[in-house]
Amino acid sequence: xxxxxxxxxxxxxxxxxxxxxxxxxxxxxxxxxxxxxxxxxxxxxxxxxxxxxxxxxxxxxxxxxxxxxxxxxxxxxxxxxxxxxxxxxxxxxxxxxxxxxxxxxxxxxxxxxxxxxxxxxxxxxxxxxxxxxxxxxxxxxxxxxxxxxxxxxxxxxxxxxxxxxxxxxxxxxxxxxxxxxxxxxxxxxxxxxxxxxxxxxxxxxxxxxxxxxxxxxxxxxxxxxxxxxxxxxxxxxxxxxxxxxxxxxxxxxxxxxxxxxxxxxxxxxxxxxxxxxxxxxxxxxxxxxxxxxxxxxxxxxxxxx
Amino acid sequence: xxxxxxxxxxxxxxxxxxxxxxxxxxxxxxxxxxxxxxxxxxxxxxxxxxxxxxxxxxxxxxxxxxxxxxxxxxxxxxxxxxxxxxxxxxxxxxxxxxxxxxxxxxxxxxxxxxxxxxxxxxxxxxxxxxxxxxxxxxxxxxxxxxxxxxxxxxxxxxxxxxxxxxxxxxxxxxxxxxxxxxxxxxxxxxxxxxxxxxxxxxxxxxxxxxxxxxxxxxxxxxxxxxxxxxxxxxxxxxxxxxxxxxxxxxxxxxxxxxxxxxxxxxxxxxxxxxxxxxxxxxxxx
Numbered sequence: 133x134x135x136x137x138x139x140x141x142x143x144x145x146x147x148x149x150x151x152x153x154x155x156x157x158x159x160x161x162x163x164x165x166x167x168x169x170x171x172x173x174x175x176x177x178x179x180x181x182x183x184x185x186x187x188x189x190x191x192x193x194x195x196x197x198x199x200x201x202x203x204x205x206x207x208x209x210x211x212x213x214x215x216x217x218x219x220x221x222x223x224x225x226x227x228x229x230x231x232x233x234x235x236x237x238x239x240x241x242x243x244x245x246x247x248x249x250x251x252x253x254x255x256x257x258x259x260x261x262x263x264x265x266x267x268x269x270x271x272x273x274x275x276x277x278x279x280x281x282x283x284x285x286x287x288x289x290x291x292x293x294x295x296x297x298x299x300x301x302x303x304x305x306x307x308x309x310x311x312x313x314x315x316x317x318x319x320x321x322x323x324x325x326x327x328x329x330x331x332x333x334x335x336x337x338x339x340x341x342x343x344x345x346x347x348x349x350x351x352x353x354x355x356x357x358x359x360x361x362x363x364x365x366x367x368x369x370x371x372x373x374x375x376x377x378x379x380x381x382x383x384x385x386x387x388x389x390x391x392x393x394x395x396x397x398x399x400x401x402x403x404x405x406x407x408x409x410x411x412x413x414x415x416x417x418x419x420x421x422x423x424x425x426x427x428x429x430x431x432x433x434x435x436x437x
Numbered sequence: 438x439x440x441x442x443x444x445x446x447x448x449x450x451x452x453x454x455x456x457x458x459x460x461x462x463x464x465x466x467x468x469x470x471x472x473x474x475x476x477x478x479x480x481x482x483x484x485x486x487x488x489x490x491x492x493x494x495x496x497x498x499x500x501x502x503x504x505x506x507x508x509x510x511x512x513x514x515x516x517x518x519x520x521x522x523x524x525x526x527x528x529x530x531x532x533x534x535x536x537x538x539x540x541x542x543x544x545x546x547x548x549x550x551x552x553x554x555x556x557x558x559x560x561x562x563x564x565x566x567x568x569x570x571x572x573x574x575x576x577x578x579x580x581x582x583x584x585x586x587x588x589x590x591x592x593x594x595x596x597x598x599x600x601x602x603x604x605x606x607x608x609x610x611x612x613x614x615x616x617x618x619x620x621x622x623x624x625x626x627x628x629x630x631x632x633x634x635x636x637x638x639x640x641x642x643x644x645x646x647x648x649x650x651x652x653x654x655x656x657x658x659x660x661x662x663x664x665x666x667x668x669x670x671x672x673x674x675x676x677x678x679x680x681x682x683x684x685x686x687x688x689x690x691x692x693x694x695x696x697x698x699x700x701x702x703x704x705x706x707x708x709x710x711x712x713x714x715x716x717x718x719x720x721x722x
């Protein structure tokens with residue numbers, strides 16, 4: 133079973149090279165962007181020296197950390213957006229392409245059940261894709277911190293204080309990993325839905341996946357006068373129970389410039405217990421399970437077409 | 438000998454169409470069975486039912502298993518090549534071998550590698566870079582490296598040129614087939630395979646028209662080329678088909694004694710293709 137799953141997941145990565153190519157491409161683009169910014173900034177030599185001197189001596193440590201953490205969050209967000217798009221396209225393609233190119237006949241000629249196949253795609257969407265994104269995030273951070281460190285040193289700043297001493301790197305990476313995995317679980321009803329559409333639809337999976345969601349969102353308020361679907365389903369991302377909202381508000385509270393020290397580590401904004409004890413998390417897992425079971429049955433009963 | 442495949446009253450409907458209509462037959466081990474039928478006859482549907490790719494009504498057992506419910510177990514002992522080149526086009530040859538090796542307990546990587554050394558297929562090529570003939574060679578190399586009791590080939594040589602087709606069947610007979618294994622083939626090019634079949638089955642409109650060992654075809658079916666008065670008298674015995682050729686009437690008889698027919702003209706054992714056409718025309722009457 134486990135050997136099968138590993139082979140199946142490897143197969144998914146072979147087929148969908150974008151799983152690792154996309155994070156690598158983003159990492160390169162971000163690094164190029166940072167390099168361009170540094171080259172541009174170097175043009176203002178006098179102001180820069182002053183700023184670095186100021187950062188080193190005047191500004192408090194929490195502020196420095198907050199500034200670099202903001203860089204962390206911004207670069208990570210690029211990966212998160214890409215991950216979301218990648219996951220949608222991956223899921224919609226995963227059971228559709230094999231029917232389109234008829235290779236499903238070959239896959240089903242091997243002793244692998246439809247359930248094993250669909251589960252491998254689910255694991256790829258919920259675990260493998262976020263993991264690849266986190267590796268991309270970590271790689272981007274390391275490369276860019278090195279680049280910035282060298283640059284600061286060249287300008288006469290103390291990189292060990294300004295760059296490396298400022299950030300709780302492992303805290304932030306652990307936070308990114310937990311957040312992305314939890315996002316996959318939280319949004320898994322959509323992943324299940326996309327897999328079902330991918331197994332079912334005869335054409336344009338993207339349209340077939342989003343049209344019903346949009347239509348229900350429009351029709352419900354008109355016909356019944358409620359907004360339950362829009363609030364509970366379409367806006368599910370807004371209710372993510374992993375994030376401690378009170379803390380995050382403090383982090384982004386610009387009015388109060390001084391950053392609370394305990395709010396800087398991204399891990400402090402994450403509440404895994406709250407996430408796993410939220411009924412909405414389990415309701416989502418249940419819906420994902422039902423929709424994925426639907427995908428298994430469609431693949432099994434449809435035959436070849 | 439126990440049956441490898443046993444079908445009792447098997448049917449499959451698509452809406453109001455009966456693709457397979459109350460079919461019963463047995464396939465014993467160690468045979469090469471040709472399943473012949475026109476397009477839309479129900480061949481592929483029947484094969485899919487045997488392979489557990491579609492559910493059906495009636496009793497169907499393959500190696501003692503219910504193909505639809507126990508597909509995973511069944512696939513450990515069955516191999517098949519479907520009527521289209523279905524190897525995933527994005528995959529590299531080496532990835533394909535790695536994958537099959539990981540998921541198939543009866544696959545011999547060593548044997549596959551050995552078979553591939555006789556071809557021009559590179560391990561690093563993607564399937565989409567291979568010609569159709571090479572894809573079939575690759576598929577056959579994989580299939581022949583799987584120790585399976587039943588091999589199902591659905592139009593395996595469709596779209597291949599004559600050289601590849603000959604080579605394909607030669608490989609199959611020389612390197613694969615033995616009394617332990619059973620091969621089930623469907624094809625349109627019946628002339629090419631009739632010499633290697635041990636048994637034959639005709640199917641039309643979801644029904645079986647003929648199910649017979651090849652060697653007893655000659656006992657049951659006889660072709661007579663008669664002319665003039667002899668032709669009229671022969672016609673009295675009720676041929677199942679009649680064609681005009683070089684001014685003679687060529688009549689095909691079923692279950693009529695050879696001695697009885699000898700007086701009308703030259704006797705021949707009909708080719709499978711002729712017999713097939715006659716049976717289909719008879720069924721359409």
